[in-house]
Amino acid sequence: MSGFSAEWLALREPVDHRSVSPLVRDAARKWIGARKQIDVIDLGCGSGSNLRGLAPYLPSAQRWRLVDWDQALLDHARTAIAEWADRSEDAANSLALRSAGKEIDVAFEQADLMKDYAQVLDKPAGLVTAAAFFDLVSSQWIADFCAALAKRRLPLYTVLTYNGEEDWTPPHELDAAVLAAFHRHQQGDKGFGPAAGPGAVEALRQTLEAEGYTVITDASPWHMDRGDARLIEALAVGTAQAAVETGQVSEGAAAEWLAARRYADTCRIGHVDLFAYPS
Secondary structure: OOOOOHHHHHHHHHHHHHHOOHHHHHHHHHHHOOOOEEEEEEEOOOOOHHHHHHHHHOOOEEEEEEEEOOHHHHHHHHHHHHHHOOEEEEOOOEEEEEEOOEEEEEEEEEOOHHHHHHHHHOOOOOEEEEEOOHHHOEHHHHHHHHHHHHHOOOOEEEEEEEEEEEEEEOOOOOHHHHHHHHHHHHOOEOOOOEEOHHHHHHHHHHHHHHOOEEEEEEEOOEEEOHHHHHHHHHHHHHHHHHHHHHOOOOHHHHHHHHHHHOOOOEEEEEEEEEEEEEO
């Protein structure tokens, strides 16, 4: 998968955490019930943001396996999670943490999820999770992954999957053209074949329901204003660059759009959260 910088992941983390759907998170918590311990596999873990956001809502004893292809991000995640915890003890390829009354063991695994997801899912797991991941993989990969998930009867909780909806204010005459070009760019190959992009959640829902899963979804949009100015600017710069790379938007048009958008008053980026469990 194409890499993301630790700086970008840190910039988006506060907005990610406040945007997660309580409805879907509570559905996952209800399914977990009163158990005291849970094993979690986090796919495409990046800097470990998903653990930091979700761990407070899980049982008191947790064992996480953070999986990513990018060893630099795994190393960064190890440092960031240790700093986040109230207490941290190092082992060879793991951390033993205490945070807000939770006892959390964290293992780190470098793996190519394009071809090795089945081996990853064979590790002990009571919950498979991911954040901002499934819009980057192909529809075929989603189908194959869901089949592997169903074979093992594992639940899936995934948050912040992009759904293609964007609203910037004030409006600009190039918004539609730039968004169309951005979607074309997003559907390029990120290492898993042509990416599902905004169609990812619907592909997950249909495939998992066909596998006999109960699926719960809810919107989890980013709502940003001038208090999120750095993230708005970074998002605008990345969107303009992607639009130009498709050839659908000229450099001049993208520069005009970017000049207006990097200091936008507000920005809403649509996402969807999903929890699915075997019926």
